[in-house]
Amino acid sequence: MVNPGKRMHVLQALLALRHGPGAAILPPEITRIHMDFALKWNDGHLGPRKFWKTCLPRLKFWNPAIPMLVNRSDQQAGPATMSIYFRQTSLDPTSPSSSSTSSSTSPSSVAAAARNMLPLAQQPKSSTENEHPAPPPEAGERVVTIDMKNVHSDAIFSEFMAKTGATPVHPSPDEEVEMRQVEEREERATVDRAIVKKYIDDKRREERMLALARHEAEAIKLANQ
Incomplete structure (x- = not known):
């Protein structure tokens, strides 16, 4: 299929x-x-x-x-x-x-x-x-x-x-239906891409913040030795 x-x-x-x-x-x-x-x-x-x-x-x-x-x-x-x-x-x-x-x-x-x-x-x-x-x-x-x-x-x-x-x-009635379906699918895909992009951006920002926190913790640990 x-x-x-x-x-x-x-x-x-x-x-x-x-x-x-x-x-x-x-x-x-x-x-x-x-x-x-x-x-x-x-x-x-x-x-x-x-x-x-x-x-x-x-x-x-x-x-x-x-x-x-x-x-x-x-x-x-x-x-x-x-x-x-x-x-x-x-x-x-x-x-x-x-x-x-x-x-x-x-x-x-x-x-x-x-x-x-x-x-x-x-x-x-x-x-x-x-x-x-x-x-x-x-x-x-x-x-x-x-x-x-x-x-x-x-x-x-x-x-x-x-x-x-x-x-x-001019498109036939069936083609007009298909064109609307394609347009609706593209609109949904645009929304889905925006959601996925926000999720990835948030995850990367969280990883950068964790990496920065670990780096600061290691710096404090070395300073106190």
Whole structure:
């Protein structure tokens, strides 16, 4: 049987990944997302860094097929930009079936398929040495950018949702119950930790006082010899 404490920790981590800022389903027109910002948080890069830490993992959880690449550099004075690539839809007012057929064989779809067919070692990866800056849009793609520098992560996420038209993911009733249980357990754990800490601190203070009393007693004994 799984330890209840371990199960609760796993549940807490899963709920934290599934819900919160960044929990959203992106429209099928989005082909990839690219973030470009500095390694350190200062000089206006705190918001992008927090978005990367908190929102991007949830976006990737709900949209695993969409490439999300992060390019970082040591240029703190440089820009902080998010590039969102969209597949351009056909402007020909034909029937829905022909429109869907043309979009499925669009140049951007072919390019995306070609990227995914590359060996893993040759596919673009996130970088901490400015190795993969945002590429220009390919044929059949358009790119929308968000200036993230000196912007709070919440504002970045709000602009991201507005420009992508993503659908927020809300917890189910069962998940809301589980989230309340996790929160209540964490509150009880905080109280328990405070009680244990006070007990340990009191015990250590008592031991120090006993040690000091023994030392003074030995000093008095030596002085009276």
